[in-house]
Each structure stands twice: as structure tokens, then as C-alpha cells.
Amino acid sequence: MAENNSLRTQKLLVGIFSILLVIILIIVAFVEMKVTRDAKPVIEISGVNKNCVTCHTQKGIAVKAIDHWKQSLHAQQNISCVDCHTAKEGDFDAFYCPESDFLVARHPTPKDCAECHEQQVQEFSASKHAHQFWLIKNTDRSVFEIPIATKNGCEQCHHIGNLWPDQSVGECDACHPKHTFSKAVARQPETCGECHVGSDHPHIEIYLESKHGNIFRAQEKKLDLNYATKNNTPIPIDIPVCTTCHMDGNETQPMTHNVSERLAWESQSAWSFRTVWLEEKIGDWKMKRSRMEAICKSCHSPEFAEMYLLTADFTNLQYNEIRRMFVRWTKKLTENGTIKRLEKDGKFYSDPVLTGWDEVPEIAMYHAWHHEGRRFRHGAMMMGADYTQWHGIWDIQKGMVEMLTWAAEKGDSEAKRWVESTDPIKFAPYALFDIPGNPWGINVLSNTLPYVYNAYPDYWDLIYANVKTVYDHNLLSEKQWQMWEKKYKDKEHYLGYKYNADSVFKYYQDLDSKDTKAFTEQAVELKLPSKPFWIW
Amino acid sequence: MSGKFKSWFLQRFPIDTQKTSTVMEKIFIKEPIPKHMKYWYYALGATPLILFLIMVFTGILLTFYYIPSPAKAYESVVYITEEVSMGFWIRGIHRWGSNLMVIAMFLHMGRVFFTRGYRKPREINWVLGVLMLLVTLTLCFTGYSMIYNQLSYWATTVGTNMIKEIPLIGAPILYLLRGGEDVTANTLTRFFNLHIGFLPTILFILIIVHIIFVRMHGVAKLEDKEDEETYSFYPEHFYHTLIIGLFLLAVLSALTVIMPPGLGEQANPNVTPPHIKPEWYFFAVFSVLKFVPLKLGIYFFTALIIVLTFWPFFDDFIRRKWQVRRIHYWVGSLTIILFLFLTVFEIIVQ
Numbered sequence: 001m002a003e004n005n006s007l008r009t010q011k012l013l014v015g016i017f018s019i020l021l022v023i024i025l026i027i028v029a030f031v032e033m034k035v036t037r038d039a040k041p042v043i044e045i046s047g048v049n050k051n052c053v054t055c056h057t058q059k060g061i062a063v064k065a066i067d068h069w070k071q072s073l074h075a076q077q078n079i080s081c082v083d084c085h086t087a088k089e090g091d092f093d094a095f096y097c098p099e100s101d102f103l104v105a106r107h108p109t110p111k112d113c114a115e116c117h118e119q120q121v122q123e124f125s126a127s128k129h130a131h132q133f134w135l136i137k138n139t140d141r142s143v144f145e146i147p148i149a150t151k152n153g154c155e156q157c158h159h160i161g162n163l164w165p166d167q168s169v170g171e172c173d174a175c176h177p178k179h180t181f182s183k184a185v186a187r188q189p190e191t192c193g194e195c196h197v198g199s200d201h202p203h204i205e206i207y208l209e210s211k212h213g214n215i216f217r218a219q220e221k222k223l224d225l226n227y228a229t230k231n232n233t234p235i236p237i238d239i240p241v242c243t244t245c246h247m248d249g250n251e252t253q254p255m256t257h258n259v260s261e262r263l264a265w266e267s268q269s270a271w272s273f274r275t276v277w278l279e280e281k282i283g284d285w286k287m288k289r290s291r292m293e294a295i296c297k298s299c300h301s302p303e304f305a306e307m308y309l310l311t312a313d314f315t316n317l318q319y320n321e322i323r324r325m326f327v328r329w330t331k332k333l334t335e336n337g338t339i340k341r342l343e344k345d346g347k348f349y350s351d352p353v354l355t356g357w358d359e360v361p362e363i364a365m366y367h368a369w370h371h372e373g374r375r376f377r378h379g380a381m382m383m384g385a386d387y388t389q390w391h392g393i394w395d396i397q398k399g400m401v402e403m404l405t406w407a408a409e410k411g412d413s414e415a416k417r418w419v420e421s422t423d424p425i426k427f428a429p430y431a432l433f434d435i436p437g438n439p440w441g442i443n444v445l446s447n448t449l450p451y452v453y454n455a456y457p458d459y460w461d462l463i464y465a466n467v468k469t470v471y472d473h474n475l476l477s478e479k480q481w482q483m484w485e486k487k488y489k490d491k492e493h494y495l496g497y498k499y500n501a502d503s504v505f506k507y508y509q510d511l512d513s514k515d516t517k518a519f520t521e522q523a524v525e526l527k528l529p530s531k532p533f534w535i536w
Numbered sequence: 537m538s539g540k541f542k543s544w545f546l547q548r549f550p551i552d553t554q555k556t557s558t559v560m561e562k563i564f565i566k567e568p569i570p571k572h573m574k575y576w577y578y579a580l581g582a583t584p585l586i587l588f589l590i591m592v593f594t595g596i597l598l599t600f601y602y603i604p605s606p607a608k609a610y611e612s613v614v615y616i617t618e619e620v621s622m623g624f625w626i627r628g629i630h631r632w633g634s635n636l637m638v639i640a641m642f643l644h645m646g647r648v649f650f651t652r653g654y655r656k657p658r659e660i661n662w663v664l665g666v667l668m669l670l671v672t673l674t675l676c677f678t679g680y681s682m683i684y685n686q687l688s689y690w691a692t693t694v695g696t697n698m699i700k701e702i703p704l705i706g707a708p709i710l711y712l713l714r715g716g717e718d719v720t721a722n723t724l725t726r727f728f729n730l731h732i733g734f735l736p737t738i739l740f741i742l743i744i745v746h747i748i749f750v751r752m753h754g755v756a757k758l759e760d761k762e763d764e765e766t767y768s769f770y771p772e773h774f775y776h777t778l779i780i781g782l783f784l785l786a787v788l789s790a791l792t793v794i795m796p797p798g799l800g801e802q803a804n805p806n807v808t809p810p811h812i813k814p815e816w817y818f819f820a821v822f823s824v825l826k827f828v829p830l831k832l833g834i835y836f837f838t839a840l841i842i843v844l845t846f847w848p849f850f851d852d853f854i855r856r857k858w859q860v861r862r863i864h865y866w867v868g869s870l871t872i873i874l875f876l877f878l879t880v881f882e883i884i885v886q
Contacts, residue, residue, distance in 0.1 A: 006760050011575070013650045013865060017872050018577035018643050024876050025642070025816075029635040030795055031883055032816045036687070037798030044810060078810065 043070050048102065049080035055099050069179040079116075084108040092165035111168035121170070123257035126278055130169045133158040140355040143342060157195035184226035189216065192242040201268060201374050202391070206384030207242065215239045229255045235298050245295050252294045258282065264289035264309075265316050267377040270354055270369045271323060272316035274475055286477050307439040308383075310480050314433040315380035315388065317470055319373055321430040322396060326365040327353050329403055329415075333361055338410045360406040364399035372396045397427060424451055433470075434463045436487040437494030444496040445505050464488060563751050568766035569773045570757045578647055579776060581750075583640035584672075585743060586781040587633050590788070594630040595732060602682065604728035606721050609684035610802045617799060628792030634676050636788060638817045641669050649868045652851070653756040659848035661749040664742055666845045671739045673817065678731040680815055684724065685800030690812040692727070693719045698825075701834045719805070813882075820878035 045053050053066055069075050074083075087094035087105035097104050105112070114121035124130060133154070142150065160174040174194075175186040185191055193204025207213040216223075216239050227236045229249035237244070246262060249255035260277050264285040274285040282288065289309070296305035333339040334352040339359045342349035354369075356362025367373075372395035379387025407415035418426055432452065452459050467488075471481040492498040546553070573579045601620055603612040616623040645665060648654055654662035681692040696719065699710045715722025757764045767773070814822050825833040843850060854863055 007758060009865065010650055010758065011572075013869065014577055014647050015575075017646050017650070017869070018580070020876065021639060021642050021646065021872065024880065025639045026635075026791075028816045028819075028879055028883060029632075029639070030791070033632070033635075033791075033795045033797055035798075036800055037795070076810070077807075 043075045044078055045080060046078070047080075048082050051100065051102075052081040052097075065179045068177075072180045072182070074179075074181060084112050086112070107164070109164045109166055109168045110170045110172055111164070111166045113172045114168070117172075120257045121168070121172075123261075124172070125169045126260070126281060127258040128260045128263075128277060130161045132161060132163065140342075140349050140351060143349045144357045160195070182226065183228070184224070187225035187241050187243045187248075189213065189241050196242075199371050199375075201378060202384075202387060203242075203378060203382065206375075206379055206382045206387050209386055210383035212240050212383065216241060235295075240295075240299070245292065248295075250295055250298045253291055260288075262288055262292035262295065264292065265313070265377075265381070267316055267319075267381065268374055272319050272377060289477070304439050306479070306483060309381075310476075310483055311435055311439060312377075312380040313476065313480070314435055314467075316377050317475065318433045319377050321432070322400075323369060323373065325400070325430045326361075326368050326403070329407065330356070330361050330365045333359075333407055333410075333412070336412075338407065338412065361403040364403040368396045368399050372399065400427075400429075425455065428452070431466055432463060433466055434460075435484060436460075436491035437496075442494065442496045442499070444499045444501040447495040447497065460488065460491060565768060565770040567751065567769035568754065569769055570755055571765045571767065572758050573755065573773065574776075576780070577643070578651075579773070579780070580640060580643045580647060582777045583780060583784060584637055584644060584668075585747075586777075586784055587637040587640055588739065588743065590785070591630060591633045591637065592736065594626050594633065595736075597626050598630060599732060604682070604724050606684065606724060606803070609682065609724060610799075613683050613685075614799055617796075624796050625789070625792055628796045629788050630679075631797040632788050632791045634679060635816075636784065637672060638676065641672060645669065646868065646872065648756075649847075649864060651756070652759050652864055654848040654851075655756070655759065656848075656852065658749070658753050658756060659852075661746060661753070662848050663845055664746045664749065666841075668739060668742045668746065670841070671735055671742065675731060675735045675739065676815060676817065678727040678735065681724070681727050682731060683800070684803045686803055686807075686809050687800050687813070689719065689803035689805065690809055691814050692723070694812050695814060695818075696723075698830070698834060701831050816879060816883075819882035820875045823878040823882045 056066060057063055069080075074080075082102070082104075085105045085108060087103045089103065091105060093106040093109075094103050095106055096102070110121045110124065145153070160171050161169060162171050163169050173181070175191055176182060177185050177191075189204060189207055193207075196203035197205065208217065219239055223237050223239075225237070225241065229235060232249060232251050232254070235244060235248060235250045246259045247256055260275065261282050263275055263277075266273050266275055266277075275288055276284075279285075279287075293302075293305050293309065296309070300308075330339060330352040334341060339352065339356070339361060341352070341356075342358075350356040350362065352362070352365075355366060357366075372392055375387045376392030376396060377388075379385065379389070379392050404415045404418050408419040418429070447453060456462070467476070467481070467484055470476055471484075476484070487494045598616065601612055601616045601623070603609060613627070616627050618624070620626075648662065648665070677692075677695060680688050682688070696710060696713055699713065700706045702709065711717070713723070713726060714720070715726050813819075821837060824836070828836070851864055854860060
């Protein structure tokens with residue numbers, strides 16, 4: 001009996017503990033395995049911060065800000081409320097927390113961020129994001145724009161370059177939203193698009209129209225934008241967002257918060273010019289362009305990237321020639337008194353070379369710069385074809401027609417001659433830039449189309465002289481000039497003239513004539529029995 | 537085997553087939569297995585062996601892609617997990633296999649402990665078993681460091697730090713293991729070497745000796761039931777083991793698919809994470825070490841390991857001296873309960 005009891009106890013102990021060990025330890029292993037997957041950080045709130053969080057939570061004040069902070073890398077690294085909202089007596093934004101005797105800073109500024117992120121703040125303050133926007137002719141613009149609109153308009157976006165009483169410049173949370181300060185959100189194209197949007201510089205629209213933006217949308221769900229591109233590491237995503245080209249690093253480029261480091265053109269300004277912004281610090285435009293090209297070449301062949309950017313460079317140079325024409329007319333019409341400048345107490349509030357709001361040529365000139373002129377240029381730089389074309393050059397040309405028609409109506413004989421002229425070349429009252437071919441390939445027959453190619457046998461010689469001149473003026477690099485010259489010398493190839501694809505072209509011509517026949521029958525020649533309701 | 541081939545073979549390998557089959561029959565086919573082994577929880581001795589073989593197989597596959605350098609280790613584990621065909625599965629089986637191997641060893645040791653399978657004359661085999669447990673845990677520790685993420689890097693740093701506390705030899709051993717003062721590229725290559733070469737070889741030798749001992753002594757019968765009936769190893773127990781093996785593979789595969797091991801964040805020697813912790817099988821030890829001075833804790837566990845290793849002799853001594861027959865029930869039960877409690881406690885605290 002004793003033996004049986006002993007055996008039973010043994011069996012029971014072995015059985016129960018086997019089951020217990022298996023179940024509990026597998027659950028433990030499972031939980032721990034899950035931890036390796038979540039890697040969810042533990043947030044510790046300690047010291048004074050505990051009081052802030054408790055009180056804010058109890059009173060329901062900015063509770064979500066605390067939730068956002070808990071998602072931040074700051075929270076994981078135990079960087080809490082008072083680390084950023086720290087203040088000294090006399091600070092411009094210092095106030096006493098009404099529930100305690102803590103002195104709190106209302107506006108953590110870049111100076112506070114620089115306590116830890118010194119390099120980033122320095123880079124930012126050397127960028128055009130930190131540019132003081134109100135410097136340029138804004139007294140003129142403020143005539144047209146009422147203050148409350150400026151508050152929620154200009155000032156909201158340009159707050160990114162805020163000059164604080166503590167002498168720091170910028171607003172880090174313009175891109176890294178409070179209080180997550182997320183890298184991923186800062187990289188999301190829509191963050192840039194909060195400001196870089198709309199008729200004056202539709203960058204987000206241009207981006208989303210481009211192949212870059214299109215593929216981004218297709219792959220967006222798979223992308224994790226919360227990465228660091230430090231120390232010459234490869235770009236970890238396969239499609240560029242805005243920051244990839246303008247800020248992030250790759251194998252050859254360091255990451256930068258200076259968005260101006262890679263820009264070779266001031267193409268937002270009234271005249272396109274090669275950048276001189278802090279060139280003693282960050283190099284001349286060629287250096288800046290080489291940085292951008294180094295990023296392009298992470299994905300593109302050098303030939304494609306260089307050819308693409310060179311073509312877009314000519315769009316900028318062309319823009320200047322168009323603007324020269326607009327300014328010539330507004331100046332002329334102002335000088336001869338047809339346009340009257342806004343004036344009060346001996347001070348002018350419109351400028352024939354920049355601003356003006358109540359005369360058609362002024363409006364056309366302003367828009368040909370500030371709206372369609374930028375769309376024309378930026379569409380070209382960032383692969384937004386529609387913005388270079390229909391929202392760009394077509395709107396510019398429309399403005400030119402309106403301006404000259406207005407001048408003719410006011411009796412300007414030169415303008416009258418232009419209006420009455422039937423010469424097709426009248427729409428190019430400015431010098432031209434061009435490049436044989438395009439970055440994408442050889443199009444065999446399309447280059448037989450442009451009017452100037454056919455009407456001017458010396459067209460390419462004229463262009464050659466213009467391009468040579470801008471090269472001599474250091475607006476193109478040596479390498480770019482060589483690339484252009486190579487294309488020029490072999491233009492029969494790049495323009496596709498020396499290739500014959502007539503039989504294939506004929507096939508499409510036949511299809512096209514079928515379309516013409518179809519719409520002629522279905523629409524043009526269709527006669528309805530009812531008469532119009534309004535009789536002409 | 538066709539007659540022609542058989543004679544060709546036997547000419548080149550003059551094996552006494554008659555004698556071999558007699559021996560094989562004795563030590564393998566007809567090996568007498570006590571009847572209590574028909575309960576699954578009495579028959580878990582083969583599970584660590586099966587898991588060891590799975591670990592060796594998956595481990596070899598992992599070395600095809602794993603690169604033991606700080607710059608590449610984490611990336612190569614990411615590559616294995618995300619790019620290599622079936623890589624996540626192989627890695628998952630290996631990781632879960634290590635977890636189950638530790639559990640399987642606990643189960644096997646528990647059974648041997650409660651049935652006093654270690655009793656005279658099998659004490660040495662228990663000692664070998666404890667050695668195998670220690671080697672396995674070291675394999676787990678070195679294996680965990682291979683992934684080179686934040687958690688594993690810092691667990692390695694803190695874990696190895698403890699070696700320093702051993703008097704006299706601690707500091708030189710630590711230096712030897714790490715290949716310097718800190719956990720660096722040297723440590724990773726040393727641990728890699730230990731993990732895929734030295735330790736598995738030692739474990740393999742221990743397993744062979746352990747099995748030889750089992751076969752020489754025969755499977756221990758239940759205490760107080762020395763006249764227990766037996767049955768032949770083949771076919772029933774053989775298939776029994778095979779079924780356990782297949783079951784384990786199914787469980788491992790299921791666990792891997794339901795909860796594949798993650799990757800964590802790449803190791804950054806400059807940023808100490810706020811919470812450093814070891815793998816769960818060290819939780820109980822970790823938990824105690826948090827509450828007592830490190831030196832004291834290390835002496836305590838060293839003493840515990842010594843008692844565990846030589847338990848059959850302690851047990852025998854206690855039984856003879858104080859005439860207590862059931863002491864192992866109490867010691868075993870309390871140890872397991874305490875171990876489970878501390879392990880679960882550590883999880884809850886986290």
C-alpha cells in the first residue's frame with residue numbers, strides 16, 4: 001500500500017509539474033517573443049514631470065499632447081516636459097504654472113532644441129527656411145492684402161523662419177509636429193505640402209504628379225519613414241519623398257537640415273539666378289548642384305540625372321527672357337504714363353519691375369513671376385510636366401497677350417503692331433533656349449513639329465550663341481556646356497532626324513484620320529431639327 | 537542489399553555482421569524499457585536530443601547567411617528574416633527550438649528528480665545532465681547575442697559583466713571572453729565561435745556519453761518497484777520517440793508562424809536602453825540578483841549550481857543521516873514553484 005501511495009505521489013508530482021512547466025513556460029516564452037516583435041518602449045515619467053502629467057491629465061488640459069509625447073523618442077529617452085519647457089526668470093515666454101511654483105517656458109524655441117540638436121538647428125538657420133520673408137517689397141504687397149489675411153496666410157507658413165526674442169531663428173515643430181517630433185511625419189510629403197502647395201508654388205501637386213510621387217503613393221503603406229540617414233548610409237526607401245532629395249543623406253551625402261545646400265537656382269524669385277546663399281559656407285551653385293546630383297544618382301544613371309537637370313536649367317534661363325519682356329513693357333508703360341504707380345506722400349506702393357495690382361500689365365507681370373512663372377520653372381525641376389506646360393507657359397503666354405492687348409487699346413503703337421501682326425513668331429518676343437533631344441530617349445518624328453525649327457534655318461546657331469553666352473557667364477558648368485555641345489553636334493541623332501520610322505508613323509496617321517472622320521460624322525456634321533432658342 | 541554489393545561492401549569493411557546485429561539487438565531493439573515510460577511525461581529524455589538535432593540543422597542553415605561582425609550581424613539577421621526564402625521560418629524554429637530545448641531539459645530533469653532516477657549507481661549521469669543544462673544555457677546566451685540588437689547587445693554586456701565578480705579568475709576570463717574591455721567585434725566573433733563550434737561539440741560529446749551511460753545502466757526503474765515490467769525499445773518506444781519528434785516539429789512550426797521572433801532595434805553601444813533584461817530562462821536568477829548585492833547573489837547561485845550538480849550525493853547523505861525519504865519531493869516542488877513564481881513575477885513587473 002505504501003509502495004502504491006509513493007508511486008501515485010511520484011506520478012502526480014511529475015505529471016502536474018510537467019504540465020505546469022510546459023504551459024507556464026511556453027506562455028512566458030510566447031510573451032517574451034512578442035516583446036521582441038513589438039519592441040514597445042517603456043516610458044518612465046519621473047520627478048517634476050510626473051506632476052505636470054498628473055495635473056494636466058486630471059484637469060484635461062492638452063492631454064493629447066502628453067499622449068503624443070509618449071509616442072516620441074524623447075519619451076523613450078526620458079526627455080520630458082521640463083527639459084524643453086525650461087525657463088529662467090525674465091525669459092520672454094516665462095510664466096508661473098498656476099498650480100505650482102514652477103517657472104515654465106511657453107514657447108520652446110530652436111535655442112531650446114539646440115541644447116541637444118545643435119547641428120540640426122545650425123543647419124536650419126543657414127537655410128532659406130530661416131529667410132526673413134518680409135524683407136522683399138512687402139510694404140507693396142500689404143497694400144493689396146489685408147492684415148488678418150496675412151496673419152493666417154503669410155505668417156502661418158513663414159513662421160518656419162520666425163526670429164525669436166531669444167535671437168534664435170526657426171520653428172522646428174513646423175515639420176516635426178509637437179509633441180511626437182516624429183521623423184516620419186516630417187518626411188511625409190504632405191508636411192512639406194502644408195506650405196509648398198497652391199497656385200504660387202504647387203510643389204506637393206508637382207511631386208504627386210511626378211513619377212516619384214506616383215510610386216510613393218503606390219508604395220506608401222509599405223514605407224517606414226522613421227529612419228536616420230546618418231554617416232553615409234544608403235537611402236533606406238526605394239522611392240524619394242521631398243526630404244530624400246533635399247535633406248536626407250546617402251552613401252556620398254550627409255543628412256542636412258539646410259534645404260538650401262542642394263539648390264543651384266533661386267527659382268522662386270522674380271528672376272532666376274544661380275544661388276549665392278551662404279556660398280562662403282556651403283559652396284557655390286556648382287557645389288550645391290553636385291550634392292543634388294549625388295542624390296539623384298542613387299537611383300538614376302548619371303547621364304539621365306545630368307541631362308534632366310540641364311534641361312530644367314534651360315527652363316529657368318528661358319523664364320528670365322520671358323520676364324525681361326514683361327518688365328520691358330511694364331517699365332515702358334509706366335514711364336510713358338499709361339500705367340500709374342500707387343503713391344502716397346511721395347512714397348510708391350507699386351513697382352513696375354515687381355508689383356502692381358490694378359493695371360492689367362502689372363497683374364500679368366506679377367503673375368508671370370509669382371504664380372505661373374514659378375509653376376513653369378518648378379514643374380521643370382521636379383518632373384511636374386503639367387505645371388511647366390498648361391499651368392506654366394500657357395498661362396504666362398495668356399498674360400502676355402492680355403498685357404499687349406491692353407497696351408494696344410491704350411494706344412501704344414508698338415503693342416498695336418504686335419496685336420495686328422499675323423506672323424506666327426509673334427508669340428516669341430524674346431530670345432530662346434533649347435537643347436536637342438530630351439532625357440528620356442529619341443523621339444523620331446516629334447521634332448519635325450516646332451514652328452521655329454522649320455521657319456528658322458539658323459535656329460540652332462542662334463540657340464548656340466545664347467547657350468554659349470550663359471556658359472561664359474558661369475550660369476552653366478563646364479560639364480553642362482560639354483553635354484549641350486555634344487547634343488548640338490549630334491542633333492540629327494538626338495532630334496531623331498536621321499532615323500526613319502515613316503511606315504510606323506503612317507500607321508498611326510491612318511488611325512488618326514479615322515478618328516477625324518468619326519468626329520466629323522458624329523459631331524461636326526450632325527444637324528438637329530430644332531432651331532437654337534436664342535436667335536443670333 | 538543485393539548479394540553482389542553486400543560482398544563488395546563487406547570485403548572493404550570487414551564487419552562481423554552477426555556480432556553487430558546481436559549487439560544492436562541488445563542495446564537498441566530489445567533494450568528493456570520499464571512500463572511507466574508509456575506515460576508521456578515519463579518519456580521526455582529524447583526531446584532535448586531531438587531538439588538538439590533540429591537546432592544543429594537549422595543552425596547550419598543560418599550560418600549560410602549570418603555574418604558575425606558588428607556592422608553586418610544585425611543586417612544579416614534582417615536579411616535572413618525578410619529576404620531569404622523560408623529564412624524567417626528557419627530562424628523562428630531555431631529561436632523557438634532553443635526555448636523548447638530549455639523547457640524540455642527542465643521537464644526531463646524534473647522527472648528524473650522526482651523519480652530519483654539519479655540514485656545509485658546513476659549519479660554521474662545526473663552530473664552530466666546538469667553539465668548539459670549549463671552548456672545549453674550558455675548556448676542560449678551566446679546565441680541571443682548573435683542577433684546584435686539593442687536588447688541582446690546590452691544583455692550580453694550586463695550578463696558577461698557578472699563574470700568579473702568571480703574572485704581572482706573573473707577579470708581575466710571576462711577579458712578573454714570579450715576580447716577586450718568591452719563588448720566589441722572581438723566578443724561577437726568569440727561568441728560566434730563558441731555558439732557554432734565549441735559548445736555544440738561539447739554538448740554533442742556529453743549527449744553521447746549520457747546515452748552510453750543510460751544504455752550501460754539501463755533505464756532506471758521506478759523506486760520501490762524494481763520488479764517493474766519492461767517492454768522492448770523497438771518498435772513501441774522507438775515510434776513513441778518519433779511521434780514526440782514530429783509533434784515537436786509541428787509545435788515549433790506553429791509557434792514560429794503564430795509568433796515569429798522579431799528583430800528589435802540595431803545595437804547601439806553608445807545608447808544604453810532604459811531596461812536591460814536577459815532571456816526568460818534567466819528571469820528567476822535576474823530577479824534575485826536585483827534584490828541582493830551582486831557578489832552575494834553570484835555566490836548564492838554558484839552554491840546552488842554546486843548543490844544541483846551533486847544533488848544525488850547530497851540526497852543520499854541526507855537520507856542516510858536523517859532517515860528522511862521524501863526530501864526530494866519537497867526540494868523539487870519548492871524549486872519549481874519558486875522558479876515559476878520568479879519568472880512570472882519578472883514578466884508582470886515589466
